[in-house]
Amino acid sequence: MSYDLSVLTIQENWVRQGVARYTADLELWYGRYMELPRADDVQLVVVAGDSVRRGSDVVENGYFKVRIGGSGAYVPMYADTILHFGGMYPHTKKLIGFELLVPEGAATKGYVMFELQFIIKIARLWGQYPWGMGIYGSGSGVHDFHPNKVFYRAYVFDQALWSVLQVGIAASPTYRGEDKQW
Amino acid sequence: MPVFFDSMLAVSVTPGAGWVVKDLSGAPWNLPSNAVGIIGLIVNTHASTNYLCGYRKYGSADNYTDYVYADSLVPFYCGVDVDRKIGLNITSGGTTVTFYVIGYFTDEEAVFFTNWYSKTPTVTGFSTVDCSAQIPADSVGAFFNFCNGTTVAYAGLRKMGASDVLVHYIVGHNGAIAGIDGDRKCEAYSGNTSTVKLYLVGYLKSGTIKLNGLNVSIGSTDVFVPIDLSLDAPPTATGVILHHKPTTGTAYYVAQRAVGSSDDKYYKNRYHSWYCSALGAGKTVEVKVSHLNLDTYVVGYFLPTITPSPPLLTGLSPGVGETGVAVDEPISFTLSAQGGDGVDINSVTVQIKSDIFQDGDGEFSFEGDVNSYTITVTHPDFGLEESVNVIINASSLLEEPMEELDYNFTTAMIPRAPLLVSFNPRPGQTLVDINLPVGFGVMAVGGDGVDIDSVTVQIGAETYQNGDPEFSYTGTSSEYAIMVAHADWGLEEAVAIKINASSMLGAPAVEKSYGLLTKWDPSLTRKGRGRIELFEL
Numbered sequence: 001m002s003y004d005l006s007v008l009t010i011q012e013n014w015v016r017q018g019v020a021r022y023t024a025d026l027e028l029w030y031g032r033y034m035e036l037p038r039a040d041d042v043q044l045v046v047v048a049g050d051s052v053r054r055g056s057d058v059v060e061n062g063y064f065k066v067r068i069g070g071s072g073a074y075v076p077m078y079a080d081t082i083l084h085f086g087g088m089y090p091h092t093k094k095l096i097g098f099e100l101l102v103p104e105g106a107a108t109k110g111y112v113m114f115e116l117q118f119i120i121k122i123a124r125l126w127g128q129y130p131w132g133m134g135i136y137g138s139g140s141g142v143h144d145f146h147p148n149k150v151f152y153r154a155y156v157f158d159q160a161l162w163s164v165l166q167v168g169i170a171a172s173p174t175y176r177g178e179d180k181q182w
Numbered sequence: 183m184p185v186f187f188d189s190m191l192a193v194s195v196t197p198g199a200g201w202v203v204k205d206l207s208g209a210p211w212n213l214p215s216n217a218v219g220i221i222g223l224i225v226n227t228h229a230s231t232n233y234l235c236g237y238r239k240y241g242s243a244d245n246y247t248d249y250v251y252a253d254s255l256v257p258f259y260c261g262v263d264v265d266r267k268i269g270l271n272i273t274s275g276g277t278t279v280t281f282y283v284i285g286y287f288t289d290e291e292a293v294f295f296t297n298w299y300s301k302t303p304t305v306t307g308f309s310t311v312d313c314s315a316q317i318p319a320d321s322v323g324a325f326f327n328f329c330n331g332t333t334v335a336y337a338g339l340r341k342m343g344a345s346d347v348l349v350h351y352i353v354g355h356n357g358a359i360a361g362i363d364g365d366r367k368c369e370a371y372s373g374n375t376s377t378v379k380l381y382l383v384g385y386l387k388s389g390t391i392k393l394n395g396l397n398v399s400i401g402s403t404d405v406f407v408p409i410d411l412s413l414d415a416p417p418t419a420t421g422v423i424l425h426h427k428p429t430t431g432t433a434y435y436v437a438q439r440a441v442g443s444s445d446d447k448y449y450k451n452r453y454h455s456w457y458c459s460a461l462g463a464g465k466t467v468e469v470k471v472s473h474l475n476l477d478t479y480v481v482g483y484f485l486p487t488i489t490p491s492p493p494l495l496t497g498l499s500p501g502v503g504e505t506g507v508a509v510d511e512p513i514s515f516t517l518s519a520q521g522g523d524g525v526d527i528n529s530v531t532v533q534i535k536s537d538i539f540q541d542g543d544g545e546f547s548f549e550g551d552v553n554s555y556t557i558t559v560t561h562p563d564f565g566l567e568e569s570v571n572v573i574i575n576a577s578s579l580l581e582e583p584m585e586e587l588d589y590n591f592t593t594a595m596i597p598r599a600p601l602l603v604s605f606n607p608r609p610g611q612t613l614v615d616i617n618l619p620v621g622f623g624v625m626a627v628g629g630d631g632v633d634i635d636s637v638t639v640q641i642g643a644e645t646y647q648n649g650d651p652e653f654s655y656t657g658t659s660s661e662y663a664i665m666v667a668h669a670d671w672g673l674e675e676a677v678a679i680k681i682n683a684s685s686m687l688g689a690p691a692v693e694k695s696y697g698l699l700t701k702w703d704p705s706l707t708r709k710g711r712g713r714i715e716l717f718e719l
Contacts, residue, residue, distance in 0.1 A: 002717075003717055005717075006715040006716055006717055007715075007716040007717060007718060024718070024719065025719060026716045026717060026718060026719065027716065027717045027718075027719060028714060028715075028716055029714070029715045029716075029717065030712070030713075030714055031712050031713065032708070032715060033702065033706050033707060033708045034707065034708050034709075034710060034712065035613060035707055036712040037712075038611075039712070042714060087610075088610075089608075089610055089611050089612040089613070089699075090612055090613060090712070091612045091613065091699065091702075092610060092612055092699070096716070118714035120712055120713075120714065122712075146711070148713050148714040148715070150716055
């Protein structure tokens with residue numbers, strides 16, 4: 001593997017309604033080779049636009065799911081879902097995985113894209129007691145760094161479009177049978 | 183307390199001379215000026231003839247005589263006047279009858295009336311004998327003459343409220359002693375109200391009379407058997423009143439004496455006798471009987487005039503409020519007599535939680551005597567960290583209760599695992615200096631302290647513990663701050679750390695296992711804002 005280039009866009013083609021599409025786990029790094037304060041929390045929110053193509057249907061219905069750590073359940077991401085990665089020291093990583101499952105007949109089809117916003121939260125010391133106990137703010141006393149954004153983009157086929165596509169696939173000289181489509 | 187002679191002293195009386203006045207102030211009796219009455223014994227050694235006899239305080243108008251049966255003995259109690267004179271009477275021909283003086287009472291412990299008061303029961307069965315008109319408050323017993331001529335009739339005496347039914351025949355004279363209650367009453371049994379006579383002779387001011395007799399019957403015949411009363415007699419007791427009574431209608435032989443005395447008047451007991459003797463060393467008295475059907479009971483003891491004093495409790499273990507007590511530790515303490523009054527072991531109760539233990543229970547054991555008992559009570563194991571309530575009560579032999587001791591102690595703590603806290607560097611930390619010591623805290627939970635010697639810190643392949651030069655700490659067993667130095671780590675080294683600790687009672691903490699990452703070579707550092715980056719695997 002290479003750390004030369006970070007992932008800015010996740011592109012999933014040939015996504016079929018009714019079939020889950022998993023993205024291979026990615027490494028999520030905070031402050032790789034950077035001397036930074038510890039992030040008290042790293043959060044993920046999914047930001048969609050107001051059209052189906054911009055992912056409104058996906059976040060309204062939780063079609064897009066995320067899991068942390070390479071195992072466990074995928075968490076459906078709605079518009080108001082905040083996924084917490086917990087505290088991270090700089091130059092540490094966690095695994096992150098995605099699932100997109102658009103049910104058959106859903107409005108989401110064709111090109112759909114939305115934004116994954118990663119937010120670093122660092123508590124800011126705002127006061128100190130004489131005996132030295134640090135008091136950390138949890139509201140206004142928290143630094144939010146400008147979110148790091150990654151785009152998720154998929155091309156989703158509905159059943160009708162898929163049928164047309166299937167005819168073409170079956171006619172293809174490289175077609176190897178119904179069960180070898182993917 | 184009465185004075186007992188080493189050997190009983192005979193008083194010669196001419197039979198048939200009527201009331202013979204005897205002056206007991208001279209030798210060999212030498213009754214002192216404060217003597218008020220005697221403990222006497224009449225013996226008739228004739229094999230077959232009964233003789234009428236009488237005794238009275240000099241100056242008395244009493245003219246009562248009754249039989250002393252053949253081959254029999256009769257203990258009696260009779261006053262003497264200020265000149266220690268007594269009137270004695272043996273009927274004509276009674277040369278085999280002898281009066282003896284066993285000892286005497288002084289004015290401190292007894293009063294004898296000049297003339298007797300008739301208390302003869304007027305109903306058969308037990309009836310109350312009310313002596314309140316004659317005996318002052320705070321007296322402990324009454325002297326009687328309990329007589330019945332030549333026909334046998336059932337009779338008995340007991341303290342008011344007693345459950346004893348020590349009833350059997352009497353004939354002729356019988357000197358008797360009965361305990362009286364606060365109202366100066368006792369109970370007498372009469373089987374024949376026309377023949378059984380009861381006369382109040384005097385009263386006992388000091389001493390103790392039991393509510394019910396204590397059966398101390400001996401198990402051998404025709405030999406003197408010492409009866410050890412050390413567990414029953416108050417430590418200051420100098421004499422004992424025994425009551426002999428057969429269980430059948432036969433008159434058996436009986437003799438009684440203090441240990442060390444050579445007295446051996448071994449004649450028939452018809453059928454009750456209330457017989458007094460000095461208590462010898464070790465609170466023993468000797469009794470001889472001709473048949474095991476003759477029972478012996480302790481009626482009471484002669485005591486110096488002492489104030490009832492409660493036992494003194496010392497040496498309590500576990501102590502009041504003690505903590506960390508073993509769950510199987512017995513309760514033990516010492517009860518000591520105070521002011522001459524003894525400890526009544528039968529009065530001792532030890533309530534442990536809801537269970538009450540006392541003498542006779544398998545868990546209850548003791549050592550010592552009435553002067554001082556050391557008592558130990560075992561019990562089923564307590565729980566850990568249990569607050570155990572114990573209530574101890576005891577009374578003296580004179581029934582003076584000590585103040586109830588009601589206290590608690592707490593058993594040993596439940597082992598509680600300590601907590602490992604405040605890790606520095608923190609688990610998962612990066613950019614850690616390669617020579618930063620590993621620090622953390624160990625906190626005790628619930629009072630079970632941290633065992634510093636149980637703390638082990640494994641850093642990489644090395645394990646450090648107390649005693650190693652790299653291992654240092656501050657604090658106490660309730661909380662330690664621990665710091666472990668180590669050889670420098672490498673740059674960008676993933677260091678694995680495992681920490682273990684246990685409490686003083688051996689409860690292990692949850693092992694803390696974590697990693698950290700040391701700093702990298704400064705040349706690798708990138709500039710920029712803090713950010714999240716995703717990389718493909």
